[in-house]
Amino acid sequence: MDKYQQSQKDKLFKTSTHDPYCLQRVEGSAVCAQCGAVYQAGNWTWNRPENTVVHDAKETTCPACRRIADNMPAGTLTLSGSFSQKHRNEIIHLVEHTEKTEKAEHALERIIKLTDSGDDLIVTTTGIHLANRLGHALEGAFKGKSDYRYSEDQYGVSIHWTRDE
Ligand SMILES: [Zn+2]
Structure with missing residues (x-):
């Protein structure tokens, strides 16, 4: 990775902390009612068979679906x-x-x-x-x-x- 690529990478990580659509914190686990994405341990993922089944997930709308709607x-x-x-x-x-x-x-x-x-x-x-x-x-x-x-x-x-x- 050259100097330019490194600075682009730094920027990516720096800007990601400012995402206004990710500021809303979700406690525990949640599932997006629109696309079915699952929120667990701070991450949004697709609910694949290898992932733990979420029993107590709250229904919400994920940041991606909110961006699309807005x-x-x-x-x-x-x-x-x-x-x-x-x-x-x-x-x-x-x-x-x-x-x-x-x-x-x-x-x-x-x-x-x-x-x-x-x-x-x-x-x-x-x-x-x-x-x-x-x-x-x-x-x-x-x-x-x-x-x-x-x-x-x-x-x-x-x-x-x-x-x-
Ligand atoms: Zn969604």
Whole structure:
């Protein structure tokens, strides 16, 4: 890991303490009534067979579902340049595949929506980790250039990926 990557990683951990959607503390265990994610020992996970069955779980709404309901993304990716118009299907496939992988491991990392804005494609996410991973996946698969801007005062990242031709 080089110096730049380390500083990006430090930022990720620093900003994560400020997530306004995670400030609400849940005592004991809880289950999200909307998506079924399970809160246990301070973490949100998917209730898999290998996990302990939660008997006394309170019903709540997880931070990811609240962000989706409020349309308050933590991550916003703007995909621009002529390449993203010509290869739209491949790009959407990569974005959806990356979400699937990330979401399986981290229950709160999800895509909120994909929207068109003029010639750009906008992808919004419930978590900054997924947004970050999408930026790197786009660069890894299609080259181009990703620019990451973390907000100073609140939990959020804005990523601009562009490739021409
Ligand atoms: Zn949920």
